[in-house]
Amino acid sequence: MVRAVIQYEREPDPERYARHIEEFVPPVECDAFRHGKAFGSPFGEPTFAYCAEFEWADTDAFKAAVRSEAFAASGKDAMEMGIPFTVTFVELSE
Template identity: 80%
Template sequence: MVRAVILYEREPDPDRYARHLEDFVDKIECDAFRHGKAFGAAVGEPAFAYQAEFEWADRDAFKAAARTEEFAASGKDAADMGIPFTVTFVDLSQLS
């Protein structure tokens, strides 16, 4: 399983983020998309305020999605929101 984890430094404006989701989430081929506000940390304050993540079954599915114009446009639109963020791609394994 592959995930793209997007960590925002601060919470996006709700109206602007709703537009972002409406314009892009359904256009990116993935198995799941989730997002939400960080509410705590094990020690101290959370390192980020908001998270979004896409999920794919494997690297081939991820690579196919990542090559699309919609994927690139989603990243550009996220940057246009003006909130510093990071994107990390994670290859997850599952224990039986």
């Protein structure tokens, strides 16, 4: 399983983020998309305020998706929200 984990420095405006989700997530080929507010950490405050993740069954599906225009457009729109964020690609094993 492969995930793209996006961590936002602060929580996005709910209306703007809803528009981002509605317009830019469905065109990205993935098995799942999730998002939500960070609420804590075992070491005090969390290092990010909001998190989103795309999920794919394998690296081939991941590679196809991240090379797509839809994935690039999603990233471009996320940057236009003006909130600093990081993206990390993770391969998980069972």
